[in-house]
Amino acid sequence: MSGDTAEQLKGEIRACTLCAPHLPLGPKPIVQFSATSRIAVIGQAPGRITHETGLAFDDKSGVRLAEWLGVSFETLHDPELFAIVSMGFCYPGKASGGDKPPRPECAPTWHERVWRTLENIELTVLAGAHAQAAYLPETRRWRMADRVERFREFLPRYIPLPHPAWRSTLFMRQHPWFEGEVLPALRKRVAECLQTAT
Template structure:
């Protein structure tokens, strides 16, 4: 293993042993992320849900199935860290509140995000999911996730904003048919283009 790989492994180990906000995590620290410096696509999400926590795997739930369908990726492609990095805004399951999962822990992004983003020199596409990741990753603020996603052409082709693929958003998807009709075909074509580049 060369120095570059040593440094990457060491960084990942450090993240996986993080307990910075342990006092606020109902199930304790269990950072769930997928990362490799060669990744071509970054999925910037919110925080792992309970199923992902239990499985120790990002998007190991209905949201993940939908997201893979949106992107046109097989599970094998999606879980290949040399193709896809998955960095939620909070790496550990934050617990559940009255209306779903709690927001990502605010300690996480300041502690880790820049350190993990900086080595991703091969990134061609960042998929930014939900309000917390959009607030962090997008250069222009919009009043809501709906406005941000509807303005997807402003960020094209390096960044694509998406709503959360959770079944909780089924009503949003019904109310916004343009998303499936216009944006999803573009997303799939862009993902394919980026991954073909990787294979050349």
């Protein structure tokens, strides 16, 4: 297993049917990465639009995420630069007030193998509470706003962000330091990582 290449692993992931009985639209694992990816984004799980198009963050949340990162939508979707490996690879279905949580089987099955193939990752963006709970376990009892405000404690490897869904508009309104402090530091770090790729 340690000998996976990025392309072989993507093929194996896209053939996965592990959670099929629990997925209302059936399995359609969506990931983006290559052996040269410099920045990883760990989100929650694909939404319905993403499930239909097959492109990670192919919706308004992706537009907002690209804006936060200081890159174009097209750059965000360049696997040579960005890996998008969410906590769940398939659309989990609707729940009251939004989508269901990512399936719990997914990340434990795949994430470790993905990271072993991606040797050039310099920054991992933890977009939302699910990713932060998994990758910053020492902060499980924290509010997400506290993680995001204390982002400097996790750099240069990680940066926690709210999920860029429509609810993040309220988060930004309630926490003006996000746009004033977090986003400039995020964009600076992203630019540093991408500069090494040129």
